[in-house]
Amino acid sequence: MNPPSAPARKQRKPLRAYLQPAFVYALLLLGVVLVVLPLMWAGAASFTPNHKVFEFAYPFSWRALFPVDFTLEAYENLFARGFGRAVGNTFFLAIATVILGGGANALAGFAFGRFEFRGKNFLFLAVIMLTFMVPVDLTAIPRYILVNTFGWINTWQGLLIPGLANSLVIFLFRQFFAEIPQELIDAARVDGASWLRVLISIILPISKPVLVAASLLMFISQWNAFFWPLLVAPRKELRVVQVEISLAIGQYGTIWNELLAGSMIAAIVPILLVIPFQRYYVQAITGTGLD
Amino acid sequence: MRRQQLLPYLFLAPALGLLIVFNLVPTIATLVESTFIMSLRSGHRVFAGFANYERIFNDPIFWKSFQVTVVFSLLVNPIQIALALALALLINQKLPGIGIFRSIYLLPIAVSLNVTAIVWGLMLDQNSGMVNGILTQLGFARQPFLHSVDQALWSIILIASWIGVPLWSLFILAGLQNISPTVLEAAKIDGANAWQSFSKITLPLLRRVLAFVLVADTVANFLMFAPILLLTQGGPRLSTNLIMYETYRRGFIYGDLGASSAMLTVMLLIVFLIIGLELYLLRGAE
Numbered sequence: 252m253n254p255p256s257a258p259a260r261k262q263r264k265p266l267r268a269y270l271q272p273a274f275v276y277a278l279l280l281l282g283v284v285l286v287v288l289p290l291m292w293a294g295a296a297s298f299t300p301n302h303k304v305f306e307f308a309y310p311f312s313w314r315a316l317f318p319v320d321f322t323l324e325a326y327e328n329l330f331a332r333g334f335g336r337a338v339g340n341t342f343f344l345a346i347a348t349v350i351l352g353g354g355a356n357a358l359a360g361f362a363f364g365r366f367e368f369r370g371k372n373f374l375f376l377a378v379i380m381l382t383f384m385v386p387v388d389l390t391a392i393p394r395y396i397l398v399n400t401f402g403w404i405n406t407w408q409g410l411l412i413p414g415l416a417n418s419l420v421i422f423l424f425r426q427f428f429a430e431i432p433q434e435l436i437d438a439a440r441v442d443g444a445s446w447l448r449v450l451i452s453i454i455l456p457i458s459k460p461v462l463v464a465a466s467l468l469m470f471i472s473q474w475n476a477f478f479w480p481l482l483v484a485p486r487k488e489l490r491v492v493q494v495e496i497s498l499a500i501g502q503y504g505t506i507w508n509e510l511l512a513g514s515m516i517a518a519i520v521p522i523l524l525v526i527p528f529q530r531y532y533v534q535a536i537t538g539t540g541l542d
Numbered sequence: 543m544r545r546q547q548l549l550p551y552l553f554l555a556p557a558l559g560l561l562i563v564f565n566l567v568p569t570i571a572t573l574v575e576s577t578f579i580m581s582l583r584s585g586h587r588v589f590a591g592f593a594n595y596e597r598i599f600n601d602p603i604f605w606k607s608f609q610v611t612v613v614f615s616l617l618v619n620p621i622q623i624a625l626a627l628a629l630a631l632l633i634n635q636k637l638p639g640i641g642i643f644r645s646i647y648l649l650p651i652a653v654s655l656n657v658t659a660i661v662w663g664l665m666l667d668q669n670s671g672m673v674n675g676i677l678t679q680l681g682f683a684r685q686p687f688l689h690s691v692d693q694a695l696w697s698i699i700l701i702a703s704w705i706g707v708p709l710w711s712l713f714i715l716a717g718l719q720n721i722s723p724t725v726l727e728a729a730k731i732d733g734a735n736a737w738q739s740f741s742k743i744t745l746p747l748l749r750r751v752l753a754f755v756l757v758a759d760t761v762a763n764f765l766m767f768a769p770i771l772l773l774t775q776g777g778p779r780l781s782t783n784l785i786m787y788e789t790y791r792r793g794f795i796y797g798d799l800g801a802s803s804a805m806l807t808v809m810l811l812i813v814f815l816i817i818g819l820e821l822y823l824l825r826g827a828e
Contacts, residue, residue, distance in 0.1 A: 311675030359557035393571035416560035475654035
């Protein structure tokens with residue numbers, strides 16, 4: 252760790268080399284406690300009878316991190332109330348967004364990454380950059396009024412279509428497609444392949460990293476979306492998971508184990524996706540901030 | 543040849559069409575809408591000039607929420623960025639098992655703000671929450687947290703930071719990994735200590751990333767909404783009435799879309815100011 256040219260410090264090296272990692276681990280563990288404690292308690296409480304949810308939280312004991320009198324009652328009651336419908340709705344919406352939005356965003360990213368055409372820079376700045384900078388929640392009210400004139404309030408179209416195009420995802424695709432070697436495309440073009448063919452048989456097979464990253468980003472942001480679904484589709488049959496659990500706070504505010512069971516279902520889906528694909532996910536969210 | 547020139551536009555049409563209709567038009571419509579008085583219930587819209595702005599600028603509740611938002615921003619952003627920088631430096635260490643720590647710190651990023659608010663809302667429960675359970679165990683008095691004018695905003699800061707700190711640390715970590723190790727090696731050989739190489743080399747090289755994080759974090763926290771709706775509804779005594787919640791309350795609870803749009807326009811201008819600041823900071827970095 253220390254410069255070899257400093258013999259005076261070299262003698263202290265063994266102690267420092269031992270202490271420094273210990274200090275780093277101690278700090279890292281403190282952070283882990285802050286991250287894991289609420290999740291473990293919430294998970295444990297969702298498998299605990301409602302009247303015992305807080306039993307070991309206050310006063311605190313380690314038993315709060317494990318279910319007390321293990322029961323599935325919270326999950327059973329939750330699904331008896333129709334929570335399964337919200338889960339199905341959210342899966343449908345997130346998958347539809349990945350397929351339809353992914354297609355549209357990939358095509359746009361391909362055009363920006365591989366073609367030279369008139370108005371390219373203007374379109375990129377005026378549409379992609381501008382929509383990237385203006386947070387979608389800030390324009391939710393006029394979007395609501397617009398969608399209302401289409402008659403899309405409380406409809407699948409209203410939930411799905413406004414969120415399909417995503418400038419962040421277009422960014423990701425553009426960056427990836429721009430880095431594909433031109434020779435690869437030229438070879439196929441010389442053989443007389445159409446652009447659509449090039450896209451499907453040359454580009455698509457090598458695009459797994461960007462497809463995984465973009466799909467994760469779209470799926471998780473749709474799964475976690477709250478403000479827009481809350482405004483546009485409050486009807487019971489169209490509710491998504493995030494809206495359902497937020498309404499549960501008001502309606503079943505003291506049935507804590509059900510509230511936490513719903514929260515755990517809302518949390519576990521993105522967690523199970525992020526953990527195995529973390530490299531792609533990290534690349535997707537940090538990809539645009541750095542260049 | 544003509545077909546080829548048409549092709550990129552065909553590829554762009556679906557996504558750009560959607561962005562224009564559902565993002566660009568509403569952005570402009572926010573400005574237009576702010577000059578109308580309209581009610582969600584009757585559906586009548588009347589042109590009102592700057593009347594909505596006059597109304598909100600003469601409204602103590604708007605100013606109070608503006609003030610709360612400024613205080614919140616001045617607290618939450620420096621706290622999150624300082625902790626995110628510290629976390630990034632920690633998980634950038636080359637130590638055995640560091641990968642496991644990195645994975646654990648990803649968990650909050652995957653979890654929605656709603657779930658975070660619900661779980662932490664119960665953790666901070668004034669009667670039987672775990673935080674109070676731990677405090678009393680350590681011999682401290684029970685705290686009211688979300689039910690106290692003095693502590694509610696801090697509780698929201700804690701909830702926002704549970705996601706915010708690990709999230710922004712990812713960006714800073716990516717920035718740290720872009721720094722060539724030879725630069726730091728060279729500094730070490732020249733006799734720089736850890737603090738010197740951090741403040742003289744690492745920090746200046748992180749300037750671009752930190753400028754981005756500062757702006758993105760500020761904008762994200764400026765729009766903080768879900769924890770307020772779910773936990774405090776702006777209270778107690780408007781102490782957590784952040785401006786985004788106030789626009790929702792006006793627009794969707796009271797049906798006053800005009801005042802709501804005027805506030806959103808003010809917010810839009812502030813967001814552009816913040817982004818302008820980013821461009822200025824980044825220009826200096828090049």
